[in-house]
Amino acid sequence: MKYPYESVVINEEVPMLLLMTSVRYVAMHWHDRIEFLFVVKGKIQVLVGSEEYSLKENDLLLINSNEVHGVEASEDNRVLLLQIPISFIKKWHQNIEVESFHCQSFIESEQGMFNYIRLLMIRLMLTLRKKELGYEIKIHSLLLDIVYHLISKFRVSNHKQINRNNSKDMERLTRITNFIQMNYMHPITLNEIAENEGLTVPYLSRYFQQRMGQPFVKYLNGIRLEQAVKYLLETNWPVIQIAMESGFSSLNTFHKLFKDTFHTTPYQFRKNQQKTLNNSLKNEVKGIESYEYTEEDDFNELEKYIQRLEIIN
Template structure:
């Protein structure tokens, strides 16, 4: 699955993913990284496990490793996103896999600790873009400083481990979601998946809902929508062809689902995307990522000025 971020990998020593971008849709997924999302402009809706957050400008949210999450937005936005692999942190903090963090700036009046995180994130992005002499050293320093602040200020004590963290569940869900991602264009059914996994349909339905935070039908529809967004943004194909290519049974169904999610029609979305030059592709690292990269970094400086944190 291609996500509209995760595009910049600094180097093997500090393998963080870092990007300032706009996002339309990212289906539910998980990974073994800590993810921080800062909204610079507009609003985005983020789904984490069974929770739903409407993030607005300046809101900061942390997503723990292996937490199932997705993003959608129906208006223009700009976000700063950073992902730090658990294996990298483990070199400095051996028990990181057992830790969980809660960093939700919108739930607190006192923003001092959150301003610290915002400032470090902004500095990381600006340092990476400037690429001055020895910038790799600064990036590592800032990354470790970010991790230190998370451990010292945002760690949850006496938390319960997520069931998704068990190896068996991760392997099963990986098989299931991979199969869906490979066959979304076909009339895929829960019965087919249950037979493949040698499970009953009712059990698989409950299992999927419990671990993915949504039904099988909702997840399958979201995968189809995600691919439809990419085709609408990148091609001049007729809308009906895109609907069929992405597995929707008919144009009316596609139109209804798309409008409910994005508050516009597929045709209008395609037209606006074409005018805005919305999406471009780059090959960075080991995968292709499709995203709209934002080159204006002025929004980041306010976080350096606002924070009490100085470099």
């Protein structure tokens, strides 16, 4: 299991990102894609701006393009994740860049329109998995069906706006977050970034909180924590080396933040993940560099899931 899943390249033949994955920690970020998170197993916490959502099995959440969001989980989970590029939708719906959508299954009692999205997402995954003759055509068909359903059922009306950053904010936030991601292993201060941006420290502190939905220090520690999780999964380095390489000032600071987030120690986290990997048959996704995901059993479960949804619908 490799992170971040956001690094995956979307190609022309399959114009989407679709993964069945187990999420542990993904720091706050944004992209020009509409994203669906469908929890198949377990629970995850999703932060969208300043809003936090606790998603459990069967919950479906849409994240609009350029909405700042992050994900974390303290228990085993399986999430079906779909990202559709705005550039793909724009070919058929030119106003997509100014549209917003509201799709949160966990706040609605009637699940019919959400079940249809769930059904299409699972069909997409099974189609991509089987890769039968002409599967690219089927994927385009299913994607367009999702887009149509999205526009007809989940479009936000003019009187209700979803808070998203504008292009100027995106440029500034991109500079700031790129700087943090390139220098997280070193001491970074708000003073340093404020000087780079020609802003006062108080203004930058408020600006970052408003646009990213969390304080600068929390975001910085989130980036460091994300790197630490990668090191725990991908190396056999001692925990103290991982803490230092990830930019934490001390082992105690790293331990406290890790335990507060995942409710376990770094050592036990690594041990549990290694045990899971040793007991699972992993399959590498072709075309996605260095990313491994899911077990064969997951696809058997999806086959059963789709049968239940088809009966309901």
